[in-house]
Amino acid sequence: MTAETRRPTPEERERRRRRRDAISSWTLLAPSIALIGLLTGYPLVMMIWQSFTDYQVRHKIQGTAPEFVWFDNYIDVITDDQFLATLGRTLALMVVTTTGIMIGGVLIALLLTKLRTGMRLLVSVGLLLAWAIPPLTASVIWGFIFDTQYGVVNWALNEVTQSNTFHNHPWLLNPLSFMMIVTIIVVWGAIPFVAFTTYAALGQIPRETLEAAEIDGAGGWRRFWGVILPAVRPVLAGLLILQIIWNMKLFTQVFALQSRGGIASETNVLPVYLFRQGIGEFGATSAIGMLFVLIMLAISWYNIRMLLKEDES
Known part of the structure; x- marks a missing residue:
């Protein structure tokens, strides 16, 4: 053949x-x-190239080529106390908001499994409304709620304490209370996504498994840790990665509240710091952007590796 x-x-x-x-x-x-x-x-390549140059808006206007300064931009950024303070503030805000979102979302998802149909529908509609409001609109609304002169919070606290202690209290001028308001806005707007996703994952757990655990004498807390949490852990791990990334990139809420009276130098987070830092200084801002990208990659890579290890096990 x-x-x-x-x-x-x-x-x-x-x-x-x-x-x-x-x-x-x-x-x-x-x-x-x-x-x-x-x-x-293409934008990434351009940002990497610009971060090693002294590229400014004058080069664009005059049509001249920028000079390579190699790592000078990175050294200037890393040795800047303002950048280090902003980085620490960004990481702290990310940890607080992510923790609140994950805990609140899981608790609401568990609550939805216990509610009757009518009440569950009502709660779901409320969550959808909170989720549907754009971040800028939510920031404006919460800014009015905590307004110095006309805020509902100041009025309510004065009524409760029967005093004028909170008359014209400037919530946004204090960096700590400013970050508290940002945390409220972010958690309030992001909890619905975690709650709905977790609720969908809870619906995939076989009822027979939960009933068997209950027959064996496992209480609610033991059922959660021994049956429910292992079943939804991959979903929660994915949600955690997304929330960390999203909360590291907060811009709208912080910038909108700063425009209502917050002190920018004491309340900046990295995205806002990058936006405000040296308009026209493309080389310096590109270095800040590259450092931000590297931080995000490090955080994402660690979490993705942990998620892959759980899948393999």
């Missing part, structure tokens, strides 16, 4: 099928990969 007429073996047919599937897959993915590379790759 010649080579031309020989029938391919099953292994050869399988290899050909896999090759055809790979070619088809990459052909379908190629336009999307090219678009993503154009939209994200």
Whole structure:
């Protein structure tokens, strides 16, 4: 039998099928990969290049080429006390908001499983309304609630204490109370996403498993730690990664409240600090942006590795 007429073996047919599937897959993915590379790759390359130069707006106006300063921009940023304070403030705010969102979302999801249909629908509508309000609108609303002269909070506290202690109390001027308000806005707006996602995951737990644990004498707390939490842990891990990334990138809420009276230098977070730092100083701001990207990659990489380890186990 010649080579031309020989029938391919099953292994050869399988290899050909896999090759055809790979070619088809990459052909379908190629336009999307090219678009993503154009939209994200080019700006990233430009930011990396600019971070090593003294590129400023004057170079753009005069048509001159910037000079390479290598790591000078990075050294200036890292040795800046304002940047270090902003970084610490950003990380602290991320930890507080992420903790509140995750705990609150899980508790509300557990509550939804215990409510009757009508009450569950009412709570779901309330969560959807909170989730549907844009961050800027929510920041404006909460800014009015804590307003120095016309805020509901000052009025309510004066009524409760039967005094004028909180008359014209400037909540936004104090950095600590400013961050408290930011935390309220962020947690209030992000809890619905975690609650709905966790509630959907809870619905996938077999009722027989929970009933068996209850028959074995496990109380509510033991059922949660021994049955419910292990079943929804992959979902919670994914939610945790998303919340960490989103809460590190807070901009709208902080910037909107700063415009209502907050002290920018004492309440900046990294995205706002990057926006305010040296308008037209493209080299310096690109270095700040690259440091921010590296921090985000480090946090995301650690969490993704932990998630992959849980999947393998």
